[in-house]
Amino acid sequence: MDPILIPNVSIDCVVFGFDMQDLKVLLVDRDIEHNGVLHHDRKLPGDLIRKDEELDSAACRILHDLSGLQNLYLNQFGSFGGVNRLKSKERDLIWLKQIDHPEERVITIAYYTLINLTSAKEEYILRSNAKWTSLDSLGELAFDHAEIITKAYSMMKQNFKVNPIAFELLPDKFTLSQLQKIYEVVLKTQYDKRNFRKKISQISCIVPINEKQTNVAHKPARLYMFSKDIYEKTRKDNFDFTV
C-alpha cells in the first residue's frame, strides 16, 4: 500500500559536495514534454512528507533513496512557502499535472547536507538520474529551487564560521592545504598560508597524526584529523573560525 502523504508539506534537500576543487550541488534531471518540445532542467531532491513520518526522517529517506547514504549531516535551514512558488513557470505547471494534487499549495521545509566527494566509497554511486553540478553554474532550475540553494549556501557559510562543519566535506584524514582550500572555496576568500597555519595550530581539536599522504607526485604532506571528543571538551561556546 502506498504511504499516505500530507499534501501541503514537502522536504527539499540541498546536498553540497566538495571534490577538493569546487563546491557542488546534487540536482535531479527533469524532462518536460510540452507541445512536442522536450524541455530539460533540474530540481532539488525532494518529496512530500508521509503522514507518520518525522521531518528529519523524511529528509533521511530522500537522501538514502538518492544516494544509498545514511547518517549524513543534516541542517534544517528554512521553510519556503511562497503562495505562487510552484506556479510561476509554465514548465512547472506541466510537471505538476503528473502528480496527485497539482493545485495544492506546497510549503517546503529545506535541509542542507554535506558530503565529501573524494572518498572512493561505492555507496556514492547515485541511484537515480541525479548529477553533481558546480554551485557557480547551476543552469535552469525548477520552482523556487534557485532561491532555496542561495539561502542554503548563505546559511552554510555562516555556520561554517562558528561550527566545525568543514570536516563533513573533507575525508577523515586531510592535509592543511586541503583544509585551507575548503575554507577558501566556501567562504570565497584567500588566506595567507602562514597565517592560516598559525590559526589552525591554536585549535586543539585539529590534530596532526603520524601519517603522511600517499600516492602523490609532490612531497607528501602530513595528515590531520578533526577530533570531535576534543572539540566537545575544549570549545567555549562556539567554534571560532575567523582567520
Place this chain on the structure above:
Amino acid sequence: MDPILIPNVSIDCVVFGFDMQDLKVLLVDRDIEHNGVLHHDRKLPGDLIRKDEELDSAACRILHDLSGLQNLYLNQFGSFGGVNRLKSKERDLIWLKQIDHPEERVITIAYYTLINLTSAKEEYILRSNAKWTSLDSLGELAFDHAEIITKAYSMMKQNFKVNPIAFELLPDKFTLSQLQKIYEVVLKTQYDKRNFRKKISQISCIVPINEKQTNVAHKPARLYMFSKDIYEKTRKDNFDFTV
C-alpha cells in the same frame, strides 16, 4: 467570510523582549476545563496559515493582532513537525477539540522577533491575554512550545554574535552600560567593562552622539546609536562580535 486555512501548517512566534534587566518571552494564557477542573498554562502566539498568505505575512498578522506592532524584526529559525507534537499531553488534546481539524497533523514554522520593552510606546499595550514572562521561569507550556523556545533562544544567541540584532532589543539611543547589559543577559556571560568598551570603540557603526541620558539619579552617561548605513558599508562579511 472566514479565510480558508491550510490545515497542516501553522506559524508560531517567539517574541523576545528586553526590559534592561531580563530577557522575556511573550506568552498567551490558555485555560482548559476538564472534568470540572480548570487547568492553566501558556502557549506561544500562533495560528494556521491562510490559503493565500505568504509565511512572513502570516507571522506579521499574528504579531500585529497580538501587539498592534508592525515592521518587527523577523527571523524564521526552524520548523517543528514531530508526529506526536500535539498529542503528548492530555490537556493539549482537550484544547484541540475546540478547533476545526483536531486530528490533523500540524507542522509549525517558527519565527522569533525582538522587541525593546522599555520604549513607552502606546502600541506595546497588548491586545489579548498575552503576558511577558521571564525566559528563566516560563512555567507549563502547551504542546512542544518549550522545545521551540529553547531552539529560538539558541539560534538567537548564535545570530547575536554575527549580526547586529542586539539593537532591536535596545531603544534607538542607548548607553554603553545598556549595550553591555544586553550582551551579558543574552549570552549569559560577564564582560570586563574596560575590555568591552575597547572592543565597542573599534566598531564604527556604533556611534557616540552629542546627547546624554536624562532623568537619571546618577551622573548621566553619553548616548550612542547604531548606524545601519555605516554597518552596511563597513562590514566585511559579518558583524564580528566576539569580545
